[in-house]
Amino acid sequence: MNGLKTTMLLAALTALFMVVGFAVGGQAGAMIALVIAAGMNLFTYWNADKIVLSMHGARQVDAASAPEFYGLVADLARNAGLPMPKVYIVDNPNPNAFATGRNPENAAVAATTGLLGMLSREEVAAVMAHELGHVRNRDTLVMTMVATIAGAISMIANFGLFFGNGRGGHPAAGILAVVVAPFAAMIVQMAISRTREYGADRAGAEICGNPRALASALAKISGAARRIPNPAVERNPAAAQLYIVPTSVSDIFSTHPATEKRIAALEAMQPPVRRASAAVPSALDPLGRGGRR
Structure with missing residues (x-):
């Protein structure tokens, strides 16, 4: 099913x-875009994780x-029955985390220094478990490719805005593309992301x-993630x-469900019988040297 969704997504983008x-x-521009898109899809499939990690300046x-x-x-990876992913830290005060990679065998997870410094070890474990949930659910391929290809669509639309429509292009169509393309890509993002976050x-x-630890982590970082700049x-x-x-800050264009709804769903859950051995209440040093409080 995820393979079909990936194919449909690539076709749409x-x-x-x-x-x-x-x-x-014009027609020449469309053919050039097709060739570029085909090459980009192939390259992105094999290298999207590297692109995303480089985009964030992540260090392994x-x-x-x-x-x-x-x-x-x-x-956590052992608890999830997953291969050990590559682990990255992003030097960024914005408290957040993400997962990337085309499959569980080639996955990577990353957390920002802002997140590691803000949360208890138990909450960090819950956040990273969420990211491993994306890996186990095989969401990461689509998410990673959207981040790279949708970014490229926005880039070429901006190119059209600043450098004109070129020979054979219709001015009105050019303006429409520049305005609509980034939002169309955003609609694709919303369609694939909201239900996946609940999963x-x-x-x-x-x-x-x-x-409850994941609910607590979401409550702590949601306001700060919106407030603190993310380059x-x-x-x-x-x-x-x-x-x-x-x-x-816009709920209309948010790629996630409302954080309050996610927290409510988590608080309604009964804790599983098995508890992660990683969930120990102490803080993580952003550099990974140990607890601070």
């Missing part, structure tokens, strides 16, 4: 790319450089064994749909 290309350069950590954080993720919340609660999202708004909590 390719069509959007061609529409913008036609508006900017291991058991030596960040023993506590890396060990926490390892415990990842349920999976995360099962993996960490503590739905990666400012450069590419499509990246926002990767995060556990959205950074947009």
Whole structure:
């Protein structure tokens, strides 16, 4: 099912790319956009995770450089029955986390220093369990490809805005493409992201064994994530749909359900019998050196 959704998504985003290309350069522009889109789809399938991680300036950590954080993720991955993902830390005060990769065997999870410094270890475990829920549910391929391809659509639309419509392009169509294409890509994001967050919340609660900890984490970071600037999202708004909590202040264009609804659903859950060994109430140092309080 996820394979079909991925194919449909790529077809939709390719069509959007061609529409913008036609508006900017007529039939020649549409053909160039098709060739570019085909190459981009292939390249993105194999490299989208690297693009996303590079976009965020993420640095990979291991058991030596960040023993506590890396060990926490390892415990959760075992609970989830998943291969050990690559683990990254993003030097960013915006408290957030995301998962990426085309499948569980090639997955990566990342957390910002803002998140690691704000939450207790139990809450960090719950957040990373949510991200591993996306990996287990095989959401990451679609999410990662949307972040990269939708960003490219916005980029070419902006190119058309600043450099004109080119030979063979209709001025009105060019303006329409520039205005509509980014919002059309955003609609695709909303369609694939909102229900997936509920699924990842349920999976995360099962993996960490503590739905209340995830609810508490969401409550703590939701306001700060909206308030504190996030350079990666400012450069590419499509990246926002990767995060556990959205950074947009607009509910209309949010890629996630309302945080209050997610919290209510988690608080209504009964804790699973199995609890994660990683869920220990202490704070994580953003550099992974140990507790601070």
